[in-house]
Amino acid sequence: xxxxxxxxxxxQASSSGYVAALPGILRKTMVEGARTQLVAFKLSKxxxxxxxxxxxxxxxYLVSGHLILTIAxxxxxxxxxxxxxxxxxxxxxxxxxRDSVAIEVFSPAREDYRA
Numbered sequence: 387x388x389x390x391x392x393x394x395x396x397x398q399a400s401s402s403g404y405v406a407a408l409p410g411i412l413r414k415t416m417v418e419g420a421r422t423q424l425v426a427f428k429l430s431k432x433x434x435x436x437x438x439x440x441x442x443x444x445x446x447y448l449v450s451g452h453l454i455l456t457i458a459x460x461x462x463x464x465x466x467x468x469x470x471x472x473x474x475x476x477x478x479x480x481x482x483x484r485d486s487v488a489i490e491v492f493s494p495a496r497e498d499y500r501a
Contacts, residue, residue, distance in 0.1 A: 451486020
C-alpha cells in the first residue's frame with residue numbers, strides 16, 4: 387500500500403482540552419487512528435472510577451501516581467511504569483490512591499470519548 391494514501395494525525399502537547407468525566411477524573415482524547423484511540427487521564431486522590439465495562443479493549447500505562455485497579459474482581463496495586471490490558475466486556479474499576487496520570491489506548495475507538 388502507498389504510505390502517502392494513509393491519513394496521519396499529529397497531536398501537539400497542550401494542557402487544554404480536558405473534560406470532566408467523573409468527580410476527580412479528567413479525560414482528554416489526544417489522537418485517534420483507524421482502529422485505536424489514545425486518551426490521557428488526570429486522576430485526583432480519592433477519586434473512584436466505578437465498576438463498568440465496555441466493548442473496547444483498553445490498554446493503559448500509569449505515568450505517575452498510585453491507583454488500585456480492579457479487573458474481573460482481582461485487585462492490582464499500580465505504580466508508575468505499570469501497565470495493563472482489559473479485554474472488551476470485562477468489568478473493572480479504579481480507586482485513586484495518589485494524584486495520578488494514566489495514558490490509555492482503546493480499540494476500537496469509544497464514540498463517547500470522541501473529541
